[in-house]
Amino acid sequence: MATDPTPPSMYLEDMDEVRRVFNRFDTNNDGKISPAELGGVLKALGSESSPDEVARMMGEIDTDNDGNISLQEFAAFCSAEADPYHSAEKELREAFELYDENHDGKISAAELHKTLLRLGEHCSIEDCAGMIKPVDANGDGYVSFEEFKKMMTNNKK
Structure with missing residues (x-):
């Protein structure tokens, strides 16, 4: 093994x-x-x-x-x-859905901002847009599930 x-x-x-x-x-x-x-x-x-x-x-x-x-x-x-019922992928999907409040399959800066406020982080919507930009691979201004996985598993150096 x-x-x-x-x-x-x-x-x-x-x-x-x-x-x-x-x-x-x-x-x-x-x-x-x-x-x-x-x-x-x-x-x-x-x-x-x-x-x-x-x-x-x-x-x-x-x-x-x-x-x-x-x-x-x-x-x-x-x-x-x-x-497999409690896979890490499923857990991450559930977390994504908590951020994606309108359930449109993507996280906006406003949705990220609201969630981070609930987590006790104090930042502006502009800060959240800045957090989204580096992981927004397709440049649409939102975070897809695939982009969310990268954001959650990669720490900034």
């Missing part, structure tokens, strides 16, 4: 990308995702998950049952070998 060329997930091409996504969830940078951090991210993305739902999600991912999600557990959850 050590020579298995399967990437860690359907959309995360390598462990560096898995780590970058993990770090977005690990808001206090302690190297683990707590139930509160998971619940906070879900709430910021518009999901009104109950404490029981967050506990269920934690139970699925926290395989050593220490009450937190480690980077290794997160990588295993994101892997292509994880339950």
Whole structure:
């Protein structure tokens, strides 16, 4: 199995990308995702998950049952070998749909702005348009799902 060329997930091409996504969830940078951090991210993305739902999600991912999600557990959850019903691609699609409020298949600067405000980020619509521009491969001023995947998995240097 050590020579298995399967990437860690359907959309995360390598462990560096898995780590970058993990770090977005690990808001206090302690190297683990707590139930509160998971619940906070879900709430910021518009999901009104109950404490029981967050506990269920934690139970699925926290395989050593220490009450937190480690980077290794997160990588295993994101892997292509994880339950296909809860694939990383599906999770990313659900996140995209939370940004795409009018469900037209693309994220506008206004939609990005509104979501970032819910996440506690303070920026202008012009700032959001500036964030969209580098990932807007077709130049239409919007972020498609494919462009969204790139934006979510690539950190600025």
